[in-house]
Amino acid sequence: xxxxxxxxxxxxxxxxxxxxxxFLFEGAKLKPGVFEPxxxxxxxxxxxxxxxxxxxxxxxxxxxxGPELAGPDNAQAAPSERWLLMxxxxxxxxVYAAMLHAGLVRYGYVTVAYLLxxxxxxxxxxxxxxxxxxxxxxTFGMGLxxxxxxxLVADLP
Amino acid sequence: xxxxxxxxxxxxxxxxxxxxxxxxxxxxxxxxxGLSGAMLxxxxxxxxxKMVPEQAMALIVCMYTGSITGxxxxxxxxxxxxxxxxxxxxxxxxxxxxxxxxGRALGLGVAASFFGAVFAWGxxxxxxxxxxxxxxxxxxxDYFALVLTALVLISSVSxxxxxxxxxxxxxxxxxxxxxxxxxxxxxxxxMGVWQLTSGFDILPVLVGVFGVGxxxxxxxxxxxxxxxxxxxxxxxxxxxxxxxxxxxxxxRSSAIGTWIGILPGVGASVGSLVAYTVxxxxxxxxxxxxxGSASGIVASEAANNATVGGALIPLLAMGIPGSVxxxxxxSAMMIHGIQPGPLLFEQHASIVYVVIxxxxxxxxxxxxxxxxxxxxxxxVLDVPRQFxxxxxxxxxxxxxxxxxxxxxxxxxxxxxxxxxFLMERGGLPLGPFVIGFILAPIAxxxxxxxxxxxxxSYLPLVTQxxxxxxxxxxxxxxxxxxxxxxxxxxxxxx
Numbered sequence: 001x002x003x004x005x006x007x008x009x010x011x012x013x014x015x016x017x018x019x020x021x022x023f024l025f026e027g028a029k030l031k032p033g034v035f036e037p038x039x040x041x042x043x044x045x046x047x048x049x050x051x052x053x054x055x056x057x058x059x060x061x062x063x064x065x066g067p068e069l070a071g072p073d074n075a076q077a078a079p080s081e082r083w084l085l086m087x088x089x090x091x092x093x094x095v096y097a098a099m100l101h102a103g104l105v106r107y108g109y110v111t112v113a114y115l116l117x118x119x120x121x122x123x124x125x126x127x128x129x130x131x132x133x134x135x136x137x138x139t140f141g142m143g144l145x146x147x148x149x150x151x152l153v154a155d156l157p
Numbered sequence: 158x159x160x161x162x163x164x165x166x167x168x169x170x171x172x173x174x175x176x177x178x179x180x181x182x183x184x185x186x187x188x189x190x191g192l193s194g195a196m197l198x199x200x201x202x203x204x205x206x207k208m209v210p211e212q213a214m215a216l217i218v219c220m221y222t223g224s225i226t227g228x229x230x231x232x233x234x235x236x237x238x239x240x241x242x243x244x245x246x247x248x249x250x251x252x253x254x255x256x257x258x259x260g261r262a263l264g265l266g267v268a269a270s271f272f273g274a275v276f277a278w279g280x281x282x283x284x285x286x287x288x289x290x291x292x293x294x295x296x297x298x299d300y301f302a303l304v305l306t307a308l309v310l311i312s313s314v315s316x317x318x319x320x321x322x323x324x325x326x327x328x329x330x331x332x333x334x335x336x337x338x339x340x341x342x343x344x345x346x347x348m349g350v351w352q353l354t355s356g357f358d359i360l361p362v363l364v365g366v367f368g369v370g371x372x373x374x375x376x377x378x379x380x381x382x383x384x385x386x387x388x389x390x391x392x393x394x395x396x397x398x399x400x401x402x403x404x405x406x407x408x409r410s411s412a413i414g415t416w417i418g419i420l421p422g423v424g425a426s427v428g429s430l431v432a433y434t435v436x437x438x439x440x441x442x443x444x445x446x447x448x449g450s451a452s453g454i455v456a457s458e459a460a461n462n463a464t465v466g467g468a469l470i471p472l473l474a475m476g477i478p479g480s481v482x483x484x485x486x487x488s489a490m491m492i493h494g495i496q497p498g499p500l501l502f503e504q505h506a507s508i509v510y511v512v513i514x515x516x517x518x519x520x521x522x523x524x525x526x527x528x529x530x531x532x533x534x535x536x537v538l539d540v541p542r543q544f545x546x547x548x549x550x551x552x553x554x555x556x557x558x559x560x561x562x563x564x565x566x567x568x569x570x571x572x573x574x575x576x577x578f579l580m581e582r583g584g585l586p587l588g589p590f591v592i593g594f595i596l597a598p599i600a601x602x603x604x605x606x607x608x609x610x611x612x613x614s615y616l617p618l619v620t621q622x623x624x625x626x627x628x629x630x631x632x633x634x635x636x637x638x639x640x641x642x643x644x645x646x647x648x649x650x651x
Binding site for chain 2: 004005006008009010011012013015016019020022023026027030033035036037038039040041043044047048050051054055057058061082083085086089090093094096097100101107111114115118119122123129132133136140141144148152154155156
C-alpha cells in the first residue's frame with residue numbers, strides 16, 4: 001500500500017466515525033415505536049457503534065504499520081498517477097452538473113462542451129485529436145439529447 | 158409462463174436482439190481492463206425503465222455472462238485480467254500465448270466457460286424451486302440470521318482484510334437507513350433534507366460507486382496497456398481429445414464454481430481461484446501450472462462462469478444476492494416493482510423463468526459470439542481511454558437524471574462516486590458495501606418483525622434451530638481469521 005492509499009484508508013475511517021457519530025446523535029432523538037419493542041433508532045445506532053469500533057481497528061492497524069508503509073520511499077506517487085488530471089476532470093464534471101442544475105442551456109449543448117473539454121484535457125496530442133474529439137463530442141452530446149429527450153421521454157434540461 | 162414458454166419468449170425478435178446485444182456488450186466491456194460488467198449494468202439500468210421487466214432481466218443476465226467471459230481475451234493477450242474473475246486465467250493463458258498458442262488458450266477458455274455456464278444452469282434449474290419452497294417457511298428471525306451470515310461471509314472473503322470488508326459492509330448498511338421507516342411511517346436520519354425522505358435511491362448509489370468511482374480510479378492510476386501478443390487462430394476450437402482429457406477437470410471446476418456462486422456475495426474471483434488451486438493439487442503435473450497449463454485455463458474459466466448460474470440460485474430462491482452483479486439484478490427487479498424473496502416464484506414466476514432461460518441462452522450466445530468477436534476484440538483493447546472515460550461520466554449523469562428527473566440524484570451519485578473512489582484507494586471492497594446497502598433494510602425489518610411477534614424477546618435467535626445454526630455460522634466466520642492466526646502463532650512457537 002502506498003502513501004496515497006494509506007491516506008485514503010485513514011480518511012475513510014475518519015469519515016466513517018463522523019458519519020456514525022451523526023447517526024448516533026440523530027438516532028438518540030428518535031422516539032421508540034408504540035407497537036414495537038425497539039423503535040426506529042435502535043438498529044442504526046447499533047450499526048453505528050459497530051462501525052466506529054471497526055474504524056478504530058482500521059486506524060489502529062494503520063498507526064501500527066504507518067512508518068513502513070507510508071514512509072518517504074512510498075510517499076512518492078507512482079509515475080502513472082495522475083492526480084491533477086483527476087482533479088481537472090472532477091472540476092469539469094462539477095461545472096457540468098451545475099450547468100445542468102441551473103437549466104439555462106440545453107442538455108445537448110452542455111454535454112458537447114463537457115465532452116470536448118474532457119477529451120482534450122485527457123489528450124496528449126491536442127492538435128491531432130481535436131477533429132476526432134469534436135466529432136465524437138457532437139455525435140454523443142446531441143445523440144444522447146435526442147435519445148433521452150425524444151425516445152426515452154426524459155425531462156432533460 | 159413456464160421455462161419452455163420463457164425460452165420461446167426470448168426467441169422473439171426484440172428479446173433475442175436484446176440478448177445478443179447484451180452478451181456482445183458484456184464481452185466487449187469485460188475485455189477492456191478497468192471496465193467491469195457491474196459498471197456496464199449500472200449504466201444500463203436507467204435504460205431498462207421503459208422495458209417490460211422480463212426483457213430488462215434478460216438483458217442484464219446476458220451482460221453478466223458476457224462480461225465474465227470477455228475478460229479472458231485481455232488476460233490471455235495482454236496479461237491483464239479484463240475483470241477480477243479472470244486473474245487466475247492470466248497465469249496460464251498468457252504463458253500459453255507467449256508460446257505462440259494464443260488461439261488455443263482462448264479456445265480452451267471459451268469452451269470451459271461454456272461448459273461451466275451450462276453446468277451451473279443445470280444446478281439453477283434443479284435447486285432454485287426446492288430452495289424457494291424451503292425459504293417460504295423461514296421465520297423473520299431465520300431470514301435476519303441468513304442476511305447477517307451473508308454479510309459476514311462476503312466481508313470475510315472479499316478483500317485482503319476482514320476488518321476492512323466488515324467496515325465496508327457497515328458503511329453500506331448505515332447509508333441504507335436514511336428515509337422513511339416502514340414500521341413506524343416516520344422519517345429518520347434525513348438531516349432535514351426533504352429529498353432524502355425516500356432515502357438514497359439505489360441507482361445513484363450503484364452508478365456512483367461503480368461508474369464514477371471507477372472512472373476516478375482509472376484516471377489516477379490507469380491500468381497499463383500491457384504487452385500485446387500476436388494472435389493466431391490456430392487451435393481456437395477445442396479438440397475432442399482435449400474435451401475428453403479435461404472432462405473431470407471441467408466437471409469438478411464447474412461444481413466448485415456453482416457451489417461458491419451459491420454462497421452469498423462470494424462471486425467469480427474466489428470461484429476461479431479455488432478451482433485452480435484444486436486442479437493444481439490433484440494434477441499429476443502440477444509443475445505445468447503457471448507455465449501454460451491447459452488444465453489451469455480450463456479450471457479457472459469453467460469455475461468463474463459457473464458462479465453466474467450458482468449466484469442466481471440464492472437470489473431467485475431467497476432474495477439474497479449471490480454476487481455483486483446480482484445486486485443490480487435485484488435492483489432492476491425492485492425498480493420494476495418486483496420484490497425479490499422467497500415469494501418471487503409465487504408472485505412473479507414469469508420473471509424467474511425468464512432469468513433462468515436467459516442464463517442458458519446467454520451461455521450459448523456467449524459461446525458463439527466469443528469465437529466471432531475474438532479477432533475484433535483485440536482491436537477494442539486499443540480504444541483510447543481519453544474517449545471512453547468522459548463518455549462513461551456522461552452516461553452516468555444522464556442515466557441517473559433520466560431515472561428520476563431530478564438533479565439531486567446526480568449530486569448524490571457524484572458523492573457516492575467519491576466514496577467509491579476512496580474505498581477503492583483505501584482497500585475497502587465495494588462488494589460488501591453494496592450488498593450491505595441493499596440487504597440492510599430487509600435485515601432490519603425482519604428483526605423488528607420478529608421482535609414484534611415475540612413481544613421483544615430475542616430468545617428465538619438461540620432457540621430456533623435454523624436461526625441458531627446461521628448465527629453460529631456467522632460467529633464462526635467472524636472469528637475464523639482470529640482462530641487461524643492464534644493456531645499459526647501456537648504452531649510457530651512449538
